Amino acid sequence: MLKRYSISLIVILFLSFIQINCKGGQKDDEFVKIPDDINNVNQTVVDESAMNEIISSFSSPVEMAALMKSIDVPFSKKFLIDPKVTEDYDINYKKALALGILSADLGYLNVYERTTLIVEYLTSIKKIANDLNVGQFFDFQALKRIAAGGGDVDSLLFLSVTSFHDMDEHLRQNARSNLSLLVITGVWLEGLYLLTQVAEENPTSKLQERIGEQKTLFNYLYPILKLYNEEKYFKDLTDDFDDFRKVFEEVTIRYVEGEVDTLIAENGSMTFIQNDYSVVEITEDQLKDITKITDKVRNKLINL
Numbered sequence: 001m002l003k004r005y006s007i008s009l010i011v012i013l014f015l016s017f018i019q020i021n022c023k024g025g026q027k028d029d030e031f032v033k034i035p036d037d038i039n040n041v042n043q044t045v046v047d048e049s050a051m052n053e054i055i056s057s058f059s060s061p062v063e064m065a066a067l068m069k070s071i072d073v074p075f076s077k078k079f080l081i082d083p084k085v086t087e088d089y090d091i092n093y094k095k096a097l098a099l100g101i102l103s104a105d106l107g108y109l110n111v112y113e114r115t116t117l118i119v120e121y122l123t124s125i126k127k128i129a130n131d132l133n134v135g136q137f138f139d140f141q142a143l144k145r146i147a148a149g150g151g152d153v154d155s156l157l158f159l160s161v162t163s164f165h166d167m168d169e170h171l172r173q174n175a176r177s178n179l180s181l182l183v184i185t186g187v188w189l190e191g192l193y194l195l196t197q198v199a200e201e202n203p204t205s206k207l208q209e210r211i212g213e214q215k216t217l218f219n220y221l222y223p224i225l226k227l228y229n230e231e232k233y234f235k236d237l238t239d240d241f242d243d244f245r246k247v248f249e250e251v252t253i254r255y256v257e258g259e260v261d262t263l264i265a266e267n268g269s270m271t272f273i274q275n276d277y278s279v280v281e282i283t284e285d286q287l288k289d290i291t292k293i294t295d296k297v298r299n300k301l302i303n304l
Contacts, residue, residue: 061104061105061106061190061194062107062108062110064107064108065107065108066111067207068195068198068202069112071202071204071206071207073198073202075112075114077117079193079197079198080105080108081101081302083102083120083121083123085302086098086102086127087124089304092131092132093232095128095132096179096183097185097301098124098128098186099129100185100186100189100190101186101187101189101190101302102125102128102186104186104190104191105190105194106118107191109121122140126138134167134170134171138163138167139163181224184221185225185237188217189294190298192214193295195207196294197291200291209282211290212286213253213278213280215251216253218244218245218248221241222244222245225237225238237301240296241297243293244290244293244294247286248290251281251286252282253279253280254279255278256279
C-alpha cells in the first residue's frame, strides 16, 4: 500500500526550482535526489514565506504567454483545452489534472485579455474545485470582477497564488498531496504544450530556449511523480513521462558565472550581485521530439 508522505510534494518540487532561479542554479543537470525515507523529513523545514514563494511559480504560464505576446505571436484559441471536455471527468485524478491545465490556459487568456473566455474558464475551474472539495479557497466572484474590469493581471495573479497556496495546504493536511502534485503536473504540461505549439508555427530562438529550459523543472517533477507509482493511474502517467526523460537527457543547460555588479544603497552599504546566466543547447530534432511527445501526452490526458 502507498505510503502517505509527511512533507508536501509541492514544496520539494518548487523549493529547489526557486533556488535555481534565485541563485543561478546548480552546476549540473542531474535529476533531483529524493531521500530514501521521505517520511522522516520534517515538514516544518519549510516556513510560510517559502511556501508563498513556491506557489508563486504558478505564474510561469503567464510569463510564457507574455513572452509569446512580446514577440507578436497572435492569440489562438485552438491551443487551449475546451472547458466542456472536463464536464465528463468522473474521478479526482482527471479533475486535478484538469484544474492545472485550465489554470495554465487561464494565464494565457489573461495576458491576451480575452475577458469572455476568462469567465468561461473560471466557471469550469470553479466546478472542478468544488468537486475536489477545494472550491472554498477560490474567490471566483473577485476573479470575475477583475477579468470584467479589463484583466488586471497582477491582481488576478495575487488571488490565484493565494488560492493555490491555501488549497495545497488543505490537501496536505488531509493526506491528499497526490492531488496537489497532479495540479502542478497539469500546469507544467499545459504550459509546455502552449510553448511548443506556438513555437511550431512561430519559430524563434527565444521560444526554443524557453522550451529547453523546461528540462530543469521536469528533472524535479518526474522523480516525485514516480513516488506515487503504486497508486492507480500514476504508473501510466510516469510511463508517458519517461519519453520526456529520454529527450530531455539530450538537452544541455550550462550555468555560466557572470560579472559582479556593485550597488551602493542610500545608507552607504554595498550589495554585490552575481550576474549568472544559463545557456540552453537544444537541437531542432530535440525540439521536434519534445513537441511530439507533449502533444501526445497532453491530448491523451485530456481525453481520458
